[in-house]
Amino acid sequence: MAASPLRVANGTRRLGARGHQFTVFEDLDLEVADGEVFVLLGPSGCGKSTLLRVIARLDQLDEGTVEVAPGPGGRDVGIVFQQPLLLPWLNVHDNVALGLSYGANKSANEDGLIERTLAEFGLSELAGAYPSELSGGQAQRVSLARTVVTRPRVILLDEPFGALDPLTRRSLQQWLLGIQQSLGLTVVMVTHDVEEALLLGNRVALMSPSPGRIVRTWEISSEKREPRQLAELREEVLRTYGEVASGRAPSAPEAGASPLRGAVSPTR
Numbered sequence: 385m386a387a388s389p390l391r392v393a394n395g396t397r398r399l400g401a402r403g404h405q406f407t408v409f410e411d412l413d414l415e416v417a418d419g420e421v422f423v424l425l426g427p428s429g430c431g432k433s434t435l436l437r438v439i440a441r442l443d444q445l446d447e448g449t450v451e452v453a454p455g456p457g458g459r460d461v462g463i464v465f466q467q468p469l470l471l472p473w474l475n476v477h478d479n480v481a482l483g484l485s486y487g488a489n490k491s492a493n494e495d496g497l498i499e500r501t502l503a504e505f506g507l508s509e510l511a512g513a514y515p516s517e518l519s520g521g522q523a524q525r526v527s528l529a530r531t532v533v534t535r536p537r538v539i540l541l542d543e544p545f546g547a548l549d550p551l552t553r554r555s556l557q558q559w560l561l562g563i564q565q566s567l568g569l570t571v572v573m574v575t576h577d578v579e580e581a582l583l584l585g586n587r588v589a590l591m592s593p594s595p596g597r598i599v600r601t602w603e604i605s606s607e608k609r610e611p612r613q614l615a616e617l618r619e620e621v622l623r624t625y626g627e628v629a630s631g632r633a634p635s636a637p638e639a640g641a642s643p644l645r646g647a648v649s650p651t652r
């Protein structure tokens with residue numbers, strides 16, 4: 385079997401000045417399979433963004449290791465935040481092209497790649513538009529295209545739809561699902577929204593705060609997407625989420641909850 389694209393082992397991160405340190409998360413393990421959507425779910429402040437920043441190498445672990453395999457153009461991770469962070473003086477085409485103009489990504493700039501990506505993302509008609517002319521949902525699609533065009537092995541999404549109104553959010557979730565499946569993207573997504581986690585995840589890992597730990601992982605197989613099973617799963621995830629958010633220990637896992645170790649083949 386090919387090595388997993390992403391593995392974190394015994395990850396611990398502490399923050400704060402010496403003598404006043406607190407542990408953001410500790411002894412955290414995760415492994416993600418190719419083509420999987422791995423969702424990290426948890427209440428605000430439990431360390432989700434810190435973990436994503438560590439995986440993106442915008443931050444470092446105090447203990448433990450992160451391994452990410454390179455993608456076809458040599459790039460390992462790309463990250464998308466809640467805000468699209470587009471450059472206002474560049475149009476959509478040039479914002480997407482921007483990702484290809486740096487170091488390791490230069491070789492990935494094959495003919496037509498940008499145009500192809502714009503088409504895949506439903507952005508061809510907006511190629512000449514400037515960020516100020518885009519809706520929030522369109523801008524976030526451009527932001528994702530700018531990352532995907534560099535073909536990172538793993539795409540990290542930190543609450544990518546958190547700033548959007550509920551209807552746009554809903555339609556972008558469906559859109560992301562389609563694009564993830566058609567391009568076979570490997571995704572680690574952070575959210576505090578249980579519905580979003582269950583809709584998008586092949587696996588959903590629940591983090592508890594102070595210090596952050598993964599307390600439970602659910603594998604969302606295609607059978608679990610049957611309406612009755614999904615309703616039961618939603619209840620269980622919501623109950624467990626409520627327990628960890630209020631600082632209680634989560635009650636015992638029910639049949640079907642799976643241990644985290646060992647990457648699984650994605651099913652939907």
Ligand SMILES: Nc1ncnc2c1ncn2[C@@H]1O[C@H](COP(=O)(O)OP(=O)(O)O)[C@@H](O)[C@H]1O
Pocket residue numbers: 399400408426427428429430431432433434435
């Ligand atoms: N640069 C920083 N300095 C000090 N504390 C931080 C810093 N970044 C995050 N924190 C704290 O670390 C904890 C985890 O934050 P974060 O990873 O942003 O959580 P989440 O994304 O789950 O809401 C929070 O208590 C937050 O206040």
Ligand SMILES: [Mg+2]
Pocket residue numbers: 432433434
């Ligand atoms: Mg966060």
